[in-house]
Each structure stands twice: as C-alpha cells, then as structure tokens.
Amino acid sequence: MHPLRIVHSEAATSFGGQEGRIFKEMTAMRARGHHMEAICQPQALLAQRLSDAGFTVHTLDMDGPLNYLRGVAAVRRILRQGRFDVLNTHSRRDTVIAAAAGRLAGTPLIVRTRHLSNRVGSLWSYTWLPHRVTTVSDHVRQHLIDRGVPPDRVATVYSPVVLPAPVEHSTLRRELGLSPDDVVVGCVAVMRATKGHKDLIDAIAPLMAERPHLHLVFVGGGSPVFEQTQAYVAQRGLENRIHLLGTRRDVPNLLAGFDLFALATQQEASGTVYVEAQASGLPVIGTDVGGVSEMFRDGVTGILVPPRNPAALTDALRRLIDDPGLRRRMGEAGRKRVWEEGVFSPARLAETTEAVYLKWLAERRA
Numbered sequence: 001m002h003p004l005r006i007v008h009s010e011a012a013t014s015f016g017g018q019e020g021r022i023f024k025e026m027t028a029m030r031a032r033g034h035h036m037e038a039i040c041q042p043q044a045l046l047a048q049r050l051s052d053a054g055f056t057v058h059t060l061d062m063d064g065p066l067n068y069l070r071g072v073a074a075v076r077r078i079l080r081q082g083r084f085d086v087l088n089t090h091s092r093r094d095t096v097i098a099a100a101a102g103r104l105a106g107t108p109l110i111v112r113t114r115h116l117s118n119r120v121g122s123l124w125s126y127t128w129l130p131h132r133v134t135t136v137s138d139h140v141r142q143h144l145i146d147r148g149v150p151p152d153r154v155a156t157v158y159s160p161v162v163l164p165a166p167v168e169h170s171t172l173r174r175e176l177g178l179s180p181d182d183v184v185v186g187c188v189a190v191m192r193a194t195k196g197h198k199d200l201i202d203a204i205a206p207l208m209a210e211r212p213h214l215h216l217v218f219v220g221g222g223s224p225v226f227e228q229t230q231a232y233v234a235q236r237g238l239e240n241r242i243h244l245l246g247t248r249r250d251v252p253n254l255l256a257g258f259d260l261f262a263l264a265t266q267q268e269a270s271g272t273v274y275v276e277a278q279a280s281g282l283p284v285i286g287t288d289v290g291g292v293s294e295m296f297r298d299g300v301t302g303i304l305v306p307p308r309n310p311a312a313l314t315d316a317l318r319r320l321i322d323d324p325g326l327r328r329r330m331g332e333a334g335r336k337r338v339w340e341e342g343v344f345s346p347a348r349l350a351e352t353t354e355a356v357y358l359k360w361l362a363e364r365r366a
C-alpha cells in the first residue's frame with residue numbers, strides 16, 4: 001500500500017475535544033506512514049499545536065462571505081498543489097469552504113467527520129459536499145442515517161484516548177484531608193448545564209446522609225455553572241462532602257484517588273472520559289445518552305442508568321459505594337478492556353481510519 005496524502009480542515013479557533021481528536025488522528029496516521037497536512041484559521045490553537053508537532057499547516061480566514069470566496073480559491077490551490085488523496089473536514093464552516101474547493105479540485109475522496117450528538121440541521125454539508133462521512137459513535141452515525149445519509153456512506157471511527165502511565169500514589173486524599181477509608185466518587189467534566197452535575201448531587205445527597213465517609217469530587221471548570229454548582233452545594237450544606245477542584249492539569253493523579261467514577265451527562269456524542277476512568281481501574285456510572293453506552297460494558301465495567309432518573313442513579317451509586325468487591329471486579333474488567341484490548345487506542349483509530357479511507361477510495365475509483 002502506498003502512503004496516502006491526507007489534509008484535514010478545521011474552522012474552530014479554540015482547542016477542545018474535537019480539535020484534540022484531529023491532533024491525535026493526524027499524529028497516529030503519520031506514525032503509520034501517511035503524509036498529513038492541515039488547513040486552519042491563522043489564530044487557531046490547533047494550527048499552533050500542529051506546527052509545533054512538525055506538521056505543515058496552511059492558514060486562511062474562514063469568517064464572512066468574502067472569505068468564503070477567497071477560501072474556496074485558496075483551498076483549491078492547496079489541494080491541487082498537494083495532490084491529496086483525501087480531504088477530511090470537521091466543522092460546518094470549513095466544510096462549505098474546503099469541500100467545495102475539493103469538488104472543484106477533483107480531490108478523490110472528501111470526508112466530513114461529525115463530532116457532535118445534537119440534531120443536525122442542514123444535510124447538504126453531509127450529503128452534497130463530501131463523498132462520505134465518519135462519526136465518533138454509532139449513536140451519531142444512526143442519527144445521520146435517520147436524517148437521510150445513506151448507510152454505506154457513513155462509518156463510525158471512535159475517538160482515541162492517549163493513556164498516561166499508571167499513577168502509583170495519588171495526592172488527592174492528602175490534598176482534601178481524606179482518609180484511606182473514605183469512599184470517593186469522582187466526576188471529571190467541563191462545567192456545563194448538560195453535564196448533569198446537579199443531577200449527581202441530588203442522587204448522592206441521600207446516601208451522604210447515611211454514610212459519613214462518603215465524598216464527591218468534581219474536576220473541571222466553566223462559568224457560570226461552576227459558581228452555580230458551588231452555590232447549590234452550599235445551599236444543601238454539603239461543602240465538607242462535595243469538593244469542587246476546578247480545572248486541573250493532573251487528572252490521572254486525581255482519577256487514581258477515586259474509588260469510582262460517575263458522570264450524569266444529559267448529552268454526549270461519545271464520552272471518552274469514561275474510557276480514561278476505566279484505564280485508571282475505576283468502575284463507572286454513566287447515563288444512557290448519545291454514545292455513552294459504547295464507551296463501557298454495562299454490568300461488566302460499569303452501570304448504565306436512564307438519564308434524568310434520580311432514583312436509578314442513586315441505586316447505581318449505592319451498589320458500588322457499598323460493595324468494594326463489585327468495585328474491584330468492574331474496575332479490573334475496565335482496565336483490561338482499555339489497556340489489553342486497545343479498543344480506544346490511537347493505533348486502533350489509525351487502523352480503522354486507514355481501512356475506511358482505502359475502502360471508500362476504491363469505491364470512488366470504481
């Protein structure tokens with residue numbers, strides 16, 4: 001197989017989960033021998049990170065109608081000069097520019113990746129502009145099929161999780177003044193209303209009333225939900241039992257200090273944080289929304305509960321809080337799935353992506 005020449009486009013200027021996925025995908029595909037480049041806006045954090053990692057990055061402004069026309073012309077030149085086999089777009093704005101340019105340039109395969117779980121509005125950036133579509137979960141794939149994208153034109157490629165080295169001794173309990181006997185439920189998520197922080201508080205509060213050694217730790221920032229959550233904890237008089245740590249750069253260290261992981265998210269395209277928690281040997285509790293059910297095995301590595309169901313969430317928490325043996329068995333099963341099976345590894349992402357590209361290129365050429 002000849003190495004493929006692949007270029008990714010992304011209009012976002014911030015760096016979140018979507019941009020992180022692009023960075024990891026490009027790095028993994030380069031490691032398999034493919035030639036990778038990117039097209040970003042000049043001020044994009046992704047552009048800087050990719051440049052620092054040694055990738056060629058083309059920059060152009062993508063905002064506004066004038067930049068649309070200029071952008072199509074500029075990307076058409078980039079595609080023709082680069083003789084790319086594949087153009088992979090990621091956001092609506094860069095898709096309408098880059099995919100249109102790809103059509104004009106005759107790029108053999110144009111792929112759009114859908115990262116989000118919310119409802120798709122216009123379908124033309126999934127059907128008319130790209131040749132094919134990839135999604136981050138089967139849930140997102142099914143939504144596009146339900147909206148009218150032909151099943152043979154859309155494939156699931158799970159986002160990878162780069163696993164840190166195992167942490168021997170977490171500093172979390174010392175930081176919070178907790179003993180080894182305390183049971184710590186941890187939640188790592190950006191503070192947004194849809195992440196269900198309040199739902200988790202409501203579900204665990206009755207258990208805290210009966211279990212003086214039970215604690216809940218939130219890791220993640222984001223105004224105004226952080227401040228609202230802080231106020232809600234104070235209103236319930238649980239400041240000594242529910243700890244808000246804000247944004248942290250030592251998440252593996254903190255995960256190693258938890259006894260179990262819980263996230264009552266109300267909307268999620270995939271939910272790779274569940275994978276990170278399993279990699280740390282933690283049993284997980286998640287809500288059956290989006291692609292969450294694809295991130296762990298219900299009843300084996302964790303417990304899946306219906307969304308916005310406080311009683312079910314409380315029951316799941318009670319089961320794991322009161323049964324150290326169950327926590328241990330589920331935690332070990334999760335660790336094995338992530339580390340030994342490598343389901344969410346960057347290498348698996350690259351293998352799957354390569355196979356999908358080659359299949360679709362063959363179909364297009366036929």
